[in-house]
Amino acid sequence: QVRLQESGPGLVKPSETLSLFCTVSGASITSETYSWAWIRQPPGKGLEWIGTINSDGSTFYNPSFKSRVTLSVDTSRNHFSLNLTSGTVADTAVYFCARQTLQWLTDFWGQGAFLTVSS
Amino acid sequence: QSPLAQPASLSGSPGQSINISCAGTTSDIGGYNFVSWFQQHPGKAPKLLIFDVSSRPSGISNRFSGSKSASTAYLVISNLQAEDEADYYCSSFRASSTRCVFGTGTMVAVL
Numbered sequence: 001q002v003r004l005q006e007s008g009p010g011l012v013k014p015s016e017t018l019s020l021f022c023t024v025s026g027a028s029i030t031s032e033t034y035s036w037a038w039i040r041q042p043p044g045k046g047l048e049w050i051g052t053i054n055s056d057g058s059t060f061y062n063p064s065f066k067s068r069v070t071l072s073v074d075t076s077r078n079h080f081s082l083n084l085t086s087g088t089v090a091d092t093a094v095y096f097c098a099r100q101t102l103q104w105l106t107d108f109w110g111q112g113a114f115l116t117v118s119s
Numbered sequence: 120q121s122p123l124a125q126p127a128s129l130s131g132s133p134g135q136s137i138n139i140s141c142a143g144t145t146s147d148i149g150g151y152n153f154v155s156w157f158q159q160h161p162g163k164a165p166k167l168l169i170f171d172v173s174s175r176p177s178g179i180s181n182r183f184s185g186s187k188s189a190s191t192a193y194l195v196i197s198n199l200q201a202e203d204e205a206d207y208y209c210s211s212f213r214a215s216s217t218r219c220v221f222g223t224g225t226m227v228a229v230l
Binding site: 037039046047048049052060063100103104106107109110111112 | 122153155157163164165166167170171176208210212216217218219220221222223224
């Protein structure tokens with residue numbers, strides 16, 4: 001069974017960089033038939049796609065995040081990561097990592113990690 | 120970059136059916152059959168209910184069914200049960216720089 005587990009600092013200060021990691025088990029992150037995504041959910045609000053990275057390292061980002069977001073893959077640890085620079089209070093959310101198929105279906109999700117941006 | 124449009128809330132009594140709509144455009148729902156639906160209980164991760172418009176993953180009750188007409192997708196929950204009380208989100212591939220788009224979410228209450 002595929003499992004994804006997010007990890008992160010829990011709290012960052014405004015203007016700092018948000019860094020989150022997702023450890024994948026039960027599947028290889030180098031698989032050519034799947035991609036790996038980050039999706040977030042602010043408190044009381046809906047789901048928002050942040051970006052997706054393929055096994056070859058190619059990336060797709062939500063334009064709403066402009067140049068603030070970077071996704072990367074560490075094949076030696078079978079995990080992928082999210083960096084979001086210039087954090088603001090509006091970035092406070094539960095961050096989910098997930099697996100996506102080549103048809104952009106999000107089929108497996110991590111349990112989510114709550115990250116607060118506050119001074 | 121606008122999300123797919125869903126009704127904010129719906130309610131029904133046990134045993135009834137509920138129909139949740141998800142309105143998109145020809146760039147997403149209307150142009151592709153890559154529509155999925157998720158159920159989310161409070162504090163939990165979304166759970167996949169429907170993919171490719173109308174397919175159910177293994178283990179999902181046949182009380183959940185999906186369809187689409189033009190640029191609107193639908194999720195029907197039949198024989199509503201107490202455990203169906205949750206938030207529901209649609210999602211679709213979008214042929215733009217925003218490749219993956221979610222709906223605004225619908226809160227379903229079981230009376």
